[in-house]
Amino acid sequence: MSKPLKQIHLAAHFPGVNNTTVWSDPAAGSHIEFSSFAHFARTAERAKFDFLFLAEGLRLREQGGTLYDLDVVGRPDTFTVLAALAAVTDRLGLTGTINSTFNEPYEVARQFASLDHLSAGRSAWNVVTSWDAFTGENFRRGGFLPQQERYSRAEEFLATAHELFDSWRGDEILADQATGTFLRDARAGAFVHRGQHFDIHGRFNVPRSPQGRPVIFQAGDSDEGREFAASSADAIFSRYATLKEGQAFYADVKGRLDRYGRRPDQLLILPAATFVLGDSDQEAAELAREVRRQQVSGATAIKHLEFVWNRDLSAYDPEGPLPDVDPVVSEDHISRGRAQVRMYRDPIAIAREWRQLAEANQWSIRDLVINTGNRQTFVGSPATVARTLNDFVQADASDGFILVPHITPGGLDAFADTVVPLLQEQGVFRGDYAGTTLRDHLGLAHPDADTDTGTGSGPAVASERAAS
């Protein structure tokens, strides 16, 4: 007997400040103006996507001591954008990336609970743990949290936020939650949390929201990050979008759930994926090559190489051979303000491998960066892309994708119009929303539904529900 077909989850990643987006294309629009976010969100909702996703960068990136300005620079605040999008959409989930190092649980819990109310149950929080001192300078003492403590703080942060969300839980609290009136239980919102990172008590002032708690995403890739996801997240935003890597990651993370008393369907794996569509596979392949060249200009190629070599390579010709000097291995890095995930762990080995590759293929610096960097995940006609994308999910390499188009804000339109109908015809993607909340779309139980939801509140930390 063959397995029943899995339903695919699809989400739309509003392109961030990196070179995936081709800003030089005449169709490219603003990444700041609300009209771009609204267009993107409406397209995703028209296509019945599960959610829209916003990444986060808390400091302008620098390289070699100056602002990195080859891509777009700057981005507006996540909660403000998502709240505005809640007003122009009805069903689309709204996922915001919010850091657990530089924020405080009370504030973040208020913001997500509020977004959940405003959107009638569509909020999700991607908990990220970037801790670097450069970003930290914007907030408090730069390097206030050592790298090895980022997940201990994240776990306690999330557990504390859950205590706040749950502080209005239970039948005994008879407040009219929609209007905030008729509070009949003096304990509503009361909390006490005493732990290593947070020692707070008081009253949480946002009544329980439609989803109870926002859906929780996680995006770290280390062993600790995976464990954090297995214990506490509903979904992972991963970077493994090739079949083999995807299957390995999927098996690894789903294999960790049992230890936390959770089932495999309680943690969704959703890699970032890019795509290029054409009328034929050949046309799409040509277009994909062209897009890669636009994404990697000569100047971008040099900056990319500097990122690995950790030294100034501005004197090198991007159309010439790779540098014969070795990378500088040092704690001080030429690039600051990028998510740590992109740091290369062994630059000397990478440099050796790249020199060999370049020599074997007669590649220039730019050719090398074009060919070794993020090539598009799905390239082809709509039929080819629908088929390969579905095969990927059915082969347990993911549960769906967070799609990152290369044009803002219209890059999702063709996918919505041509690929989605084919997935719907194959019976692997919804024809319409069956529910109203993001939990409904993702097939996740409401935390109040029973004790078996698996939406854990993370490892135990000292805390208690305050008595009146």
Ligand SMILES: Cc1cc2nc3c(=O)[nH]c(=O)nc-3n(C[C@H](O)[C@H](O)[C@H](O)COP(=O)(O)O)c2cc1C
């Ligand atoms: C696919 C992916 C996307 C990420 N996006 C962001 C982001 O938008 N903002 C951010 O601050 N960190 C982002 N991160 C960084 C991670 O959340 C995490 O902070 C970092 O990888 C350190 O954790 P780790 O050592 O477990 O990987 C991302 C990581 C991955 C794998």
